[in-house]
Amino acid sequence: MADNAGDPDAECRISDGDYVVLKRGDVFKAVQIQKKSKVVFEKQWFHLDNAIGELYGTTFEIAPGGTLQPRKPKHTESTTEAKEAGMDNRHIVDDGKSQKLTREDIETLKEQGLKGQEIVQQLIDNSTTFRDKTEFAQEKYIKKKKKKYESNITVLKPSARILALMYHGREPGKICHLRYDTLAQMLTLGNIHAGSKIIVFETCAGLVLGSVMERMGGYGSVIQMYPGGGPTRAGMESFGFPSHFHDTLHDFPLCKVNALLAGTLDLECKETEASETNGSSEKLSGPAEQPLIGAQGDTEEGNSEPQSMEVSTDPAESTEKEEREKRKELRAQEKKIKMEEKRRRLAAAAALLEGRNADGLVIASRFHPCPVLLELLKFVAPSRPFVVYCQYREALIECYTKLREQGGAISLRLTDSWLRHYQVLPNRTHPVLLMSGGGGYLLSGITVAADVSKPGAPQRPEEPAAKRMKLNKTDSSCTSSS
């Protein structure tokens, strides 16, 4: 796999089926490469067929007919070195007549198949005020027009950075307005790294899950807790992880957390419709017990085999009736296998949680974080970090207060971050005019062993006075007494 027929760049080539990110200017879009399928991006449509076989990072031009053509790597594409330039803008009058080309003219140029760069040149040539603009203003003008008329699209390999930027820029509502620098804090404060066992609860389209998985690199295990019918993973899929990453991903429904904690989680009689052969499900429970112990990384192949065997038993000369019967049976069989697979996955996830020794907890959801945090913290080992994101501060204040009352967590911090971008240009360096108004709030902390010295009593009455005073003074929170 490493040595691919002498092509040192084999693994950097775009192939059919890859998950990629398209970039135009500062705008991103995650897509899957599919032959002959149409992609709409920034009001333009095109096919990605021609990208297949090219290297990641290649910039394409959209040719008429929606095909992509790799752009020649030319860095010296400056449109006519500005020879003349004004001193300032005292002679520039906004009368709406400075551009001699009309909208129709420009459309005609486009239809004639003129490239973006050529259109920009036409616009400059037909602008009566361009020569009077200052050098800086000319640069800005060219940049603006280029952005509008040049349609260069770069194909990139997805990463947490790019996808976080993409979601924040295009669909912040889908990720609870989680800003990329806040996501960065979560991954770092959560000490997410290879080989650990991390619990994730998110309703951020799978972006947080994918980012956690990227940091784990396919080592260790991730348990995704999900509300409702099933986990959301579109954002995670966009990362295009190799298949072995998916073997480390488990999921567990929130609605079964209470049962799991109470030890009453029933892995046997799931909603097996029409009470399908109770005997067989019991039989199957035997081998399925194995993943309970071995847990992580267990293979899916074990179950897909019987399925393919079933398919191969093909009736040679069958009557229609027989065939229908067969199909029905097959469907029932498939359903059973699916149910069994679902049950097995649930058992594997339950086994991972049951040890109550997770190495970290990451929460970022639209739900009230307080009950989620208090429930899920029970699955985390002592001396492990946890981090909770919420778009609103008040909900995290409540989490903080409850945790202080309950104990079992120290080093609690409620934070948010402030992010500012800069334009850096010779003699024109300043903060960018617009900045994000807020990136959401984080509550982070570290779990500690529950106090076992005096079971029952919530807090030791004879706590050392000095310590208490110290805590109250430095921790600035309200009293920790309860």
Add this chain to the structure above:
Amino acid sequence: MSFVEYSEFIRDGDVAIVFLGHDSLMPVKVQSGAQTQTRYGVIRHSTDLIGQRFGSKVTCSKGGWVYVLHPTPELWTVCLPHRTQILYTTDIANITLMLELKPGSVVCESGTGSGSLSHAILRTIAPTGHLHTVEFHAQRAEKAAQEFREHKVSHLVTVKNQDVCKEGFGVTGVADAVFLDIPSPWEAITHAKRALKRKGGRLCSFSPCMEQVQRTCEALLSLGFEELCTMEVLLQTHDVRTVSLPLPDFGPKDGQSETTPNPAPDGTPSAHASVTCRTATPPREIAGHTGYLTFATKPRD
């Protein structure tokens, strides 16, 4: 114990972080027979630490108690011995994400300084990545190498004592990412470019002064780097507390002459003439500037 792998119990030779109170932490090298003084009394390593679970409460000789925590790069950052100015977690988090670090990444860093960022990088790139860190101060380089051994991450890192502006990183075409925190980063951009992989990679330069940023950006552009982006990130902490807000007295309402219905009879403000609320307040002072982070992408050669 290792900085890149959790373990459950404290063993001889580990580093443990003693939590004395909020913002008061102390790293301890666990050694059989050794003792550590804290303001709550002595911690005896053999009995109080070795064999205990990380995260457990340890009672010191004077009766006070502390928590003993598993080390993480973030805890290390707040209690490491300073040999230089260090990078803090907020910047580190953004550097890690924007440099696209993950297990297997090869990273070049200069200077090593006190190793605050180095530990965070190592945690993220383990178990298959590698860090080449260059420090021009011999003693600092040696001290960092020693810490990496104690923290059981030395197999993931190469420490070199040289000047990155003159001698570079000592590697060519291997790095996925380069990080610069040096006084004149613009002098090291050619070396950074050489260290990065042929297929391209990411670069970050951290500078406290805008003049440094400008020169660095010029150098980056002239060497063909793309996607330049300069940003600044600050952390705002919120101290959760309950506050009481007194309610003012507007006097009797029209037509109700002197008989005030609600307040206490003797004219003193009533007990419920105030509202308490649970809120969060900013600290009196925060770090208002650490440095500018400039990121860039090296395109494929």
